[in-house]
Amino acid sequence: MPLFRTRLPGEVEFLDDEPSNDNSTSPPQDVQENAPRALLLHEAEKGLEATKNIRDTAAQSHEVAVATASSLSAQTRQLEGIADQLDEVDNTVDKAGQTVHKLTRNPLRALVEKPFSRSKRREKAVKLSGQSVLPSSSKRSQSSTGDQKEKANKPSTWLSRRKEELLGNSTKQGDGHLQTVDSYSDIKDDEVKQILRKQDDYLDETAQQLSELQRVALGMNEEIEKQAEIVDSIDAPEITTKIRYNNQKLKRKLKL
Helix, strand or coil: CCEEEECCCCCEEEECCCCCCCCCCCCCHHHHHHHHHHHHHHHHHHHHHHHHHHHHHHHHHHHHHHHHHHHHHHHHHHHHHHHHHHHHHHHHHHHHHHHHHHHHCCHHHHHHCCCCCHHHHHHHHHHHHCCCCCCCHHHHHHHHHHHHHHHHHCCCHHHHHHHHHHHHCEEEEECCEEEEECCHHHCCCHHHHHHHHHHHHHHHHHHHHHHHHHHHHHHHHHHHHHHHHHHHHCCHHHHHHHHHHHHHHHHHHHCC
């Protein structure tokens, strides 16, 4: 079907069905040739920014973990000091109890009374309270720590998969779609190669940060388990009971 274009009032000019060969509206040839390179460079820069953000996040997490581990270590030392002080108090209370016993005992009963050692008294008290002599978490801590150390020696599957996605397959333009290539040697653009190698460096740094973070986490877990053992070993109520018992005996002796 012919096309019409009005030139002047009353005049009509017939146009051909074929489109004009005028190239005034098409982009220059150098722009067409640089389009695949620009797209490839854009994708490489996006990947570089993503890997940089991942590396920075891993570094921040490592700093927070180190600070937390330091706080846990200081807290463990404080608990150890408290446990040592309670041991001293326990020894003092036992000595005071022996003195009170000597002051308040019946002389006739002392002749037939069998002495009991401190260890036997403690074992009896523990048995009556239904508690175990060893902390319940001591056996679990060894097995759980061993399993976690085995996991720490295994490579991170997420990181390996992420590295393959970002660096193992670089991109090139073909048939209007982005296709993958296996190595940097197939890419002719030096700028893109440099960006991809920078991505590789970022991912290596991220892997190192994650490995350090995992070791810090294992150390924190050991500190927490150690604190649990210290807390389980502290028996403040028993010491309080001894002190009250000695005070009551002294009051009866002194008739206060």
